[in-house]
Amino acid sequence: MQIRVAVEEFMRYCAFERQLSAHTIEAYTADLGELRRFLPDDALVASITEQTLGYYLVELLERRRLAFGTVRRRFACLRAFMKRLAKTGVVVDPFVRWRLQLPKRKRLPRSLTRGDVSALLSSFDELKQGTPRTRHAFTAARLMIATGVRVGELCRIAVQDLASDGSSIRIYGKGARERVVYVSDASLRCDMVEMLAWHRESGSLSGNLFLNSRGAPMRPQSIRLALRRHRRDGERRVTPHMLRHTAATLLIERGVDIRFVQRLLGHSSIATTEIYTHVSDEALRSTLERADVLRQLAA
Numbered sequence: 617m618q619i620r621v622a623v624e625e626f627m628r629y630c631a632f633e634r635q636l637s638a639h640t641i642e643a644y645t646a647d648l649g650e651l652r653r654f655l656p657d658d659a660l661v662a663s664i665t666e667q668t669l670g671y672y673l674v675e676l677l678e679r680r681r682l683a684f685g686t687v688r689r690r691f692a693c694l695r696a697f698m699k700r701l702a703k704t705g706v707v708v709d710p711f712v713r714w715r716l717q718l719p720k721r722k723r724l725p726r727s728l729t730r731g732d733v734s735a736l737l738s739s740f741d742e743l744k745q746g747t748p749r750t751r752h753a754f755t756a757a758r759l760m761i762a763t764g765v766r767v768g769e770l771c772r773i774a775v776q777d778l779a780s781d782g783s784s785i786r787i788y789g790k791g792a793r794e795r796v797v798y799v800s801d802a803s804l805r806c807d808m809v810e811m812l813a814w815h816r817e818s819g820s821l822s823g824n825l826f827l828n829s830r831g832a833p834m835r836p837q838s839i840r841l842a843l844r845r846h847r848r849d850g851e852r853r854v855t856p857h858m859l860r861h862t863a864a865t866l867l868i869e870r871g872v873d874i875r876f877v878q879r880l881l882g883h884s885s886i887a888t889t890e891i892y893t894h895v896s897d898e899a900l901r902s903t904l905e906r907a908d909v910l911r912q913l914a915a
Contacts, residue, residue, distance in 0.1 A: 617706055622661045623648045626697050635792035637768050639836070647693040661707050664698065666714040673716070684718045691716045725861035725891060728854065733761060733862060736854060739846040752826045752834060753842040755807045759785075760856060762804055763797040764863030764881045767836040767856035773825040775815045782808030789882040797880055864892045 623645075630636045630644060654672055655663065669691075676682045676690060695711050702709035728736065740754040756770055769787050777786040782805035784798050799805050815821055824833035836856065843854045860881070867877050878889040 617661050617701075619652055619655060619659050619661050619664075622701060622706070623652065623697070626700055629700060637766075637790055639768055640790070643689070644693050644696075647690045648697060650690065651694060661701055664707070664710060666710045669694075669710055669714050669716075684720070688716065688718060688720070724894060725865070726858050727861040727865040728852075728858060730866075732852065732854075733866075735851060736843075736846070737761075739851075740842075751807075752811070752828070753839065755804070755811065756826055756834065756839055757843070757859065758801075758804050758807070759799070760859040761863055761866075762799060762801055764860045764867075764877075765797060766860060766882075767839050769882075770839070771824070771826060771834050771836055775812065775821050775823060775825050778808060778812055778825055780809075780812065781805065782812065787882065791884075793882060793884070795879065795882050861892075864889070868892045 626648070627641065627645060631641055636644075651672070652659075654675055655668075672694075673687070673691075676687045682690075698707065698709050698711055701707045737754075737758065740757060759765065760767070760770060763785075765785075765787055766789070769789055772788055773785060777788075779785070782799055784796050785808075787795050787797055789795060799808060811825060815823070815825070826834040828834050828838050839856050843856065847854060864877055864881060867880070868874065874886065874889055874893065877892065878886045881889060883889045
């Protein structure tokens with residue numbers, strides 16, 4: 617089987633059977649496209665051997681000088697691709713005996729401080745006075761901070777996924793996993809109910825909950841642009857995923873059980889959630905201030 621054909625079949629499998637997100641599909645397509653450019657035209661999947669993997673690693677690290685994290689991601693995609701082909705009997709998986717060994721650098725999630733969050737939300741003040749559709753970006757930012765939903769998940773929320781009282785939302789996450797997130801803030805619940813009422817009056821109860829200023833379903837890029845547009849001079853750059861990290865960090869700081877945070881974020885493993893226990897500098901500072909070892913000694 618030609619690699620071109622195998623890649624097309626693999627991407628259909630990822631999209632329809634595994635129900636991977638559009639972002640993951642895009643990344644997989646790019647990664648496998650890089651592999652196809654490295655191999656000869658019309659190469660067969662059977663030509664991908666342990667030796668090929670070694671040559672490809674040298675290409676990425678020495679000639680292309682890519683970061684270790686990028687190389688690990690490329691090989692993770694390639695491993696999933698070859699595993700799928702081996703399972704269907706097309707090839708023998710070369711990763712059975714070949715292991716990628718690169719130093720792994722732990723990167724802590726970048727989150728916002730409480731001051732950053734306040735400044736961000738106040739920069740959206742002008743949207744609160746606009747039309748219902750222009751307020752969607754403001755509500756979207758608040759919802760991500762309150763619940764930690766991914767930007768892709770937020771853009772896929774349908775009107776019928778929102779409870780009538782605005783207190784809960786059904787989320788369709790990675791790998792076709794469903795979960796329910798809860799809106800505890802009374803003001804945000806009121807905004808969600810207003811959005812629901814607006815959709816009801818507009819006769820759009822079967823469409824997307826969040827719309828852009830033109831009335832089309834809001835896309836992740838729309839959220840990114842809104843965050844960039846409303847950044848004030850001197851303020852740090854904010855991305856949608858930073859809002860997700862912020863939600864998790866603030867909850868951990870408030871003493872919420874990590875298992876609840878795991879469920880809220882939709883992590884399949886609690887090991888993924890545990891990283892937020894290492895980034896809560898505010899919790900560390902306040903705890904040390906309460907302990908104040910020198911003051912206790914003086915007493």
